[in-house]
Amino acid sequence: MQVVGYETASKPGASGALLLATDGEIECLELDPGSTLDFRLGDRHCAGVIDGDEHRVCTAPTAPYCDVHDRTWICARCTGTCLKDEMDCYEEHAVYLAGFAPATFKVGVTRSWRLETRLYEQGADRAAHLHTVSNGRIARELEAEIAEELTDRVRVPTKVDGLHQDVDEAAWGRLLDQYDPISTMDLDHGFDVECQPVRETIASGTIVGVKGRIAVLENGTTPYAVDLRDLVGYEIDRAETDRYLQSSFAAFE
Known part of the structure; x- marks a missing residue:
């Protein structure tokens, strides 16, 4: 087996x-x-x-x-300039922030209908929906801009280090103050x-x-x-x- x-x-x-x-x-x-x-x-x-x-x-x-x-997902490396022979991400996309205890924050993109699913897949503790755009190219461009200030990837060891900790709400609040989120979420992993x-x-x-x-x-x-x-x-x-x-x-x- x-x-x-x-x-x-x-x-x-x-x-x-x-x-x-x-x-x-x-x-x-x-x-x-x-x-x-x-x-x-x-x-x-x-x-x-x-x-x-x-x-x-x-x-x-x-x-x-x-x-x-x-299997390497080529879209994960995209910053708005399509790496495929022809762009095919014409679905509505969301740009979001994800928070991991105690105070690690990242930016990401996903298809709008998968937003909550994507956040649970990553094990996020907090999230903020920043933008809804018409396609993946625009979303990746926005992500790349925000990634100049925030990371766009959080490694598993960092997530493990925060498993027994609470989110630093003050730090999360200061981050949200820099943006104007459409909505925010607290994620419960049970x-x-x-x-x-x-x-x-x-x-x-x-x-x-x-x-x-x-x-x-x-x-x-x-x-x-x-x-x-x-x-x-x-x-x-x-x-x-x-x-x-x-x-x-x-x-x-």
Whole structure:
């Protein structure tokens, strides 16, 4: 059995999921809070490709994907000058700010109808809808302007560092004062952690919750933060991990 993909927690109450493949068949394993994972990680190699309801194996050693199966979304690099042969993003787009506890803020764009979904996919704690425009080119141009002052990408380690913290409301308020948002949102991911989770790549423990693509698992008395992408490509067996895991300081209190 191999982990061949994942689904983020993309709306209130969503749990996220791991996509597992066995002999070409795909299973969607929901990561419901309170449920238990009991997998041991084995070798890791390219996760191959999902074609409809089937999975095609690739044994290339590069993970999570080899050069043949790596999928790069070209629009993510766009700043308003289309990188495709012909521009095709004529849907209405939204430009937004996203806030991550305690005080990391980014600018982003998405198709308007996906705004809330995109924010949950990223694991944002706060959001502000700044602009609605007619196409992706205009949205990317606006994003590039704002990105001269704010980042347009927040790394997973930064998000993990803020999992047990609250948003700095004063800092968020000062940022909003620089813009005139159409609307703002507080995003509820359905769980809280009391202490800093330990970053690990495991698939064993009780699921506390999923925030974007970060799953929080409790193993023993320690919470662990797992980037679901870091699991992709691993062969897994149904057995608890036999690795030595670093414990949080709270485990010794």
